Amino acid sequence: MACGEDKEQKQDPRIEGIAASIRVVPDFPKKGIMFQDITTLLLDPKTFKNTVDLFVERYLGKDISVVAGIEARGFIFGPPIALAIGAKFIPLRKPRKLPGEVISEKYVLEYGTDCLEMHVGAVQPGDRALVVDDLIATGGTLCAAMNLLERAGAEVVECACVIELPELKGREKLNGKPLYILVESR
Amino acid sequence: MPPYSPSASAPLVRSLRLPSPSPLLPRTLPSSHLSRLRLPSFRRRLLLSVSTAVRAMASEGGEDHRLPRIASTIRVIPDFPKPGIMFQDITTLLLDHEAFRDTIDMFVERYRDKRITVVAGIEARGFIFGPPIALAIGCKFVPMRKPKKLPGEVISEEYSLEYGTDKMEMHVGAVQPGDRALVIDDLIATGGTLSAAIRLLERVGAEVVECACVIELPELQGYQRLGGKPLFVLVKAAEGEAVV
Numbered sequence: 009m010a011c012g013e014d015k016e017q018k019q020d021p022r023i024e025g026i027a028a029s030i031r032v033v034p035d036f037p038k039k040g041i042m043f044q045d046i047t048t049l050l051l052d053p054k055t056f057k058n059t060v061d062l063f064v065e066r067y068l069g070k071d072i073s074v075v076a077g078i079e080a081r082g083f084i085f086g087p088p089i090a091l092a093i094g095a096k097f098i099p100l101r102k103p104r105k106l107p108g109e110v111i112s113e114k115y116v117l118e119y120g121t122d123c124l125e126m127h128v129g130a131v132q133p134g135d136r137a138l139v140v141d142d143l144i145a146t147g148g149t150l151c152a153a154m155n156l157l158e159r160a161g162a163e164v165v166e167c168a169c170v171i172e173l174p175e176l177k178g179r180e181k182l183n184g185k186p187l188y189i190l191v192e193s194r
Numbered sequence: 195m196p197p198y199s200p201s202a203s204a205p206l207v208r209s210l211r212l213p214s215p216s217p218l219l220p221r222t223l224p225s226s227h228l229s230r231l232r233l234p235s236f237r238r239r240l241l242l243s244v245s246t247a248v249r250a251m252a253s254e255g256g257e258d259h260r261l262p263r264i265a266s267t268i269r270v271i272p273d274f275p276k277p278g279i280m281f282q283d284i285t286t287l288l289l290d291h292e293a294f295r296d297t298i299d300m301f302v303e304r305y306r307d308k309r310i311t312v313v314a315g316i317e318a319r320g321f322i323f324g325p326p327i328a329l330a331i332g333c334k335f336v337p338m339r340k341p342k343k344l345p346g347e348v349i350s351e352e353y354s355l356e357y358g359t360d361k362m363e364m365h366v367g368a369v370q371p372g373d374r375a376l377v378i379d380d381l382i383a384t385g386g387t388l389s390a391a392i393r394l395l396e397r398v399g400a401e402v403v404e405c406a407c408v409i410e411l412p413e414l415q416g417y418q419r420l421g422g423k424p425l426f427v428l429v430k431a432a433e434g435e436a437v438v
Contacts, residue, residue: 033345043345047365050325050335057329083321084337087288088329091295097288099322107271107281127285 022058027191029055030171044171044193046081046142060085062190063168064092067138072165074137076100076157078124078149081142085170089140098130100139100153111159115152124152126160133161143171144187147178154185260296265429267293268409282409282431284319284380298323300428301406302330305376308403312375314338314364314395316387319380323408327378336368338377338391349397353390362390364398371399381409382425385416392421 029049036043050056067089076098077086083099090097101124103112109128114121131137139153144167154164164185172178172189179187267287274281287293305327314336315324321337328335339362341350347366352359369375377391382405392402402423410416410427417425 031346036345037342045345047337047344047368050328050337051368053328053332053334056325056335057332060329080318080321080337080339080343083318084325084335087294087322088326090288090291091298091326094291096291097294097322099285099288099318101318104275105318106285107274107283108269130285130289 020062022062023190025055026059026062026170030191030193032193042193044143044173046084046170049170050084059170059190060088060092063089063140063188066168066188067166068093070136070165072136072138074098074131074135074157074162076126076131076137076139076153078139078141078153079105082140085142086140089138089168095138096130096135098126100124100126100156111156113152113155113159115148117148124149124156126156128160131157131160131162135160135162137162137164139164139167141167141169143173144169144178144189145173145176147176147181150178151181151183154182258300260293260300261428263290264293264297264300264408268429268431270431280431282381282411284322284408287408288322297408297428298326298330301327301378301426304406304426305404306331309374310376310403311373312336312369312395312400314369314375314377314391316362316377316379316391317343320378323380324378327376327406334368334373336364338394339363349394351390351394351397353386355386362387362394364391364394366398369395369398369400373400375400375402377402377405379405379407381411382407382416382427383411383414385414385419388416389419389421392423396421 026049029052031045031048033043033045049059072093072095075086075090075095077083079099079101087097103123103125106125106127110125111128112123112125114123137157139150141150144150150167157164166186166188167182168188171191171193174192267290269283269286271281271283273279310331310333312334313324313328315321317337317339325335341361341363344363344365348363349366350361350363352361375395377388379388382388388405395402404424404426405420406426408428410430412430413432
C-alpha cells in the first residue's frame with residue numbers, strides 16, 4: 009500500500025510506481041519477517057530518480073546543511089539528496105568503521121544492543137540536519153542517529169525514509185521529530 | 195570526448211607534491227585554497243599524484259582544475275585500522291559539497307557517452323559514489339554486498355584477504371547478459387574486492403567496461419588483479435620519505 013505525505017492531498021503520481029518497485033522477500037533475515045527490498049527500486053532508473061526527486065523537492069530551500077545517512081542503505085539515498093540540495097553528507101556507521109575520533113550512541117535491538125557512530129567534527133552546532141534511511145521499522149536506529157546529531161549541537165529537522173512499517177510504531181521513538189515517508193507497508 | 199586508452203597497465207604518474215606549491219597547480223587557485231593544501235605534519239610525506247588518464251579529460255592541456263581540491267579534502271588517518279596503515283578517509287571529501295559534486299561530475303563526464311547500463315557499487319563506500327553516478331547517466335545501480343545482507347537469491351564470489359578470505363554477493367537477476375557495467379568503489383588497494391566484483395558481473399554475462407575509484411594506492415598494484423579490465427582513478431596516494 010502506498011501513501012503520500014499528506015493524506016488530505018492527492019497522492020503524488022510518482023508514489024505508485026515507487027511502491028510497486030519494492031520487492032517483498034518473505035522470511036528474511038529470519039522466519040516471519042517480510043523484508044522490504046529496495047534493490048529492485050534501484051534497478052529502475054526512472055523510479056530511483058523519482059524517489060530522490062520527491063525528497064529533494066521537499067527539502068530544497070529549507071536551509072538543510074547536513075544529510076546524515078545510516079549505513080548501509082542510507083548511503084544509497086542520502087548522497088544524491090545531499091548533492092542536489094547543497095548539503096554535506098555524513099555517514100553514520102556501525103562500530104569501528106569510521107577512522108579517527110568518533111562519538112558513539114547505543115541502541116536497543118530485539119535481542120541485545122548495537123551502536124551507531126559519527127565522526128567528531130563532521131557536524132557543527134547550528135547545522136540543520138536530515139536523517140535518511142531506506143526504511144523505518146522500530147525506530148531504534150533513527151533515534152540513535154538523531155541523538156548523535158543533537159549531541160553534536162545540530163538541529164534535526166526531519167527524518168526521511170522511503171518505507172515505513174507503521175505497525176512497529178517507529179514514529180513514536182522519534183521524540184516528536186517529524187517523519188517523512190513515501191510508502192507504507194502493512 | 196577526448197580519446198583515452200583503457201589498459202591494464204598503470205597510467206603514467208605525474209607527481210603533484212604537497213604541501214609545497216607546484217607548477218602543476220592551476221594558477222587560478224586562490225591562495226587561501228593553497229594553504230588548505232598544506233597537510234598537517236605526519237611521520238611520512240603524502241604524495242598525491244594525478245593519473246594521466248585523468249589528464250586526458252582536462253582542458254587546455256593541464257590536469258583538471260577540480261582535482262587539487264578533491265585531493266586536498268581526503269584525510270589521511272595513520273595506524274587505522276591497524277598500526278602501519280595510512281587510511282585514506284573520504285568522509286572529509288563528503289563534507290565539502292563542491293568537492294563531492296566535482297568528484298561525481300568527473301566520473302559522469304567520463305561515462306555518460308559510453309552506453310553504460312549498470313553501475314555496481316561495492317559495500318559500503320561504493321554505495322556513496324555509485325548511485326549519484328548511476329542517476330546522472332540514467333542506468334541501474336546494483337549493490338555488491340558482504341554475505342547475508344542481500345535478501346533473496348544471490349550469487350557469491352570468494353576473494354582473498356591478507357589473512358583468510360571473504361565473500362561478495364550480488365542479486366540473481368539484477369544484471370543481464372549484454373549489460374555494460376562500471377564497478378565503483380572509493381579506493382583500490384590490493385584489488386581483491388574489485389576483482390571479485392568483476393568476476394560476479396562476468397559470471398552473469400555482463401561486460402565490465404571499467405573500474406572507477408576515487409583513490410588508488412599504486413604501490414599495492416591492484417590494477418594488475420583486474421583481469422585486464424581498465425582502471426580509472428582521480429587521485430593516487432603513496433607514502434614517501436619522512437620530511438618535516
